[in-house]
Amino acid sequence: MENGNREAAVYCASSAEIAPPYLEAASQLGALLAANGITCVNGAGRAGLMGALNDAVLKNGGRVKGVIPRFMVDAGWGHPHLTETIITETIHERKAVMVKSADAVIALPGGIGTLEELAEIITWRQLGLYRKPVVILNTNDYYRPLLLFLEKMISEKFMKETCRELWQVAAAPEEAISLIRTLPDRNPGYTKYN
Numbered sequence: 001m002e003n004g005n006r007e008a009a010v011y012c013a014s015s016a017e018i019a020p021p022y023l024e025a026a027s028q029l030g031a032l033l034a035a036n037g038i039t040c041v042n043g044a045g046r047a048g049l050m051g052a053l054n055d056a057v058l059k060n061g062g063r064v065k066g067v068i069p070r071f072m073v074d075a076g077w078g079h080p081h082l083t084e085t086i087i088t089e090t091i092h093e094r095k096a097v098m099v100k101s102a103d104a105v106i107a108l109p110g111g112i113g114t115l116e117e118l119a120e121i122i123t124w125r126q127l128g129l130y131r132k133p134v135v136i137l138n139t140n141d142y143y144r145p146l147l148l149f150l151e152k153m154i155s156e157k158f159m160k161e162t163c164r165e166l167w168q169v170a171a172a173p174e175e176a177i178s179l180i181r182t183l184p185d186r187n188p189g190y191t192k193y194n
Contacts, residue, residue, distance in 0.1 A: 007065070008033060008180055009041045009098045011117040012049040012108035014077070022049060022109055025139040027056040029108070029173040034062025036177060039083075041098050044068035046079040049108050054079050067097045095120065104133045104180035106170075109142040125166045133183040134167045137176045143169070 010033075012026060026049040033040045040057045042050055044066025057064050058081060066082040069091055078085065088094045095117060099105060107118040124130035136143050147169065153159045168183065170176035 006037055007039045007041050007102050008104045008106055009102035010053060010106045010108060011110060011114045011121075012042065012053060013110035013114055014043070014045040014048040014050045015111060016047045018048055018109075019140075021140055022142075023052045025137065025173055026050075026052040026108055029053060029106070029137065029176060030056025030062070031060045032173050032177045033057055034060035036181070037062075038177075038180075039063040039065055041065045041067065041102055043094065043098070044072075044078050044082060044085055046077065049110065051079065053108070054082060058083070067094050069094050099124075099130060102132065104135065104183075105130075106135045106137055106176050106180065107143075108137050109139055115146070122166050126163060133180050135176045135179045135183075136167055136169045137173065138169050138171055 010029070013022075030040065030053045034057045040053065040062065042053065042064070044054075045051055045068075046054070054064050054066070063083040064079075065084045065086065066079060067086045067088060068078050069088050072078060073087055086097055088097060099121065105121050107114060107121075118134075118136070121130060121134055125134055136147075138144070138147075150159075154161060154163060168179050170179055
């Protein structure tokens with residue numbers, strides 16, 4: 001991530017029943033994003049990891065750009081104090097807006113929505129549609145089953161060996177920040193994987 005590029009899209013859970021270690025890691029990441037002058041771009045939620053992340057960024061003087069579909073605003077799911085809130089008409093539009101100007105993506109633990117976002121951005125990297133780093137923050141080894149499954153895809157030849165370049169794994173928020181700041185932009189490109 002170059003000095004002039006200061007946005008990271010963060011995918012994460014909005015469930016309010018998450019164990020404290022996950023909330024603590026989200027808060028640590030938020031504080032680190034703020035300390036490094038990196039705008040946090042996420043789904044604008046007020047609960048769960050998203051709420052903890054947003055609160056920590058704001059508490060530490062950072063910026064949060066929230067992107068949320070209108071139906072979620074109407075349901076009262078949005079965080080009321082973000083630096084900027086962008087309202088979209090659909091989930092698909094929300095996801096595209098989140099990564100449009102993002103210089104990196106970080107995936108915290110989450111549910112099916114987070115998994116879907118992570119799978120999509122890895123696919124976009126594979127196809128050359130997104131060129132920036134994708135980092136999986138593996139708090140409490142949460143993503144171990146997914147990482148094993150990705151390895152199975154590779155060993156069974158559903159993905160090429162070089163697909164391992166599409167994502168990086170961080171064990172702690174500090175490592176995630178280090179990765180997004182130091183990984184070069186790469187465009188593996190569609191033809192490389194076919």
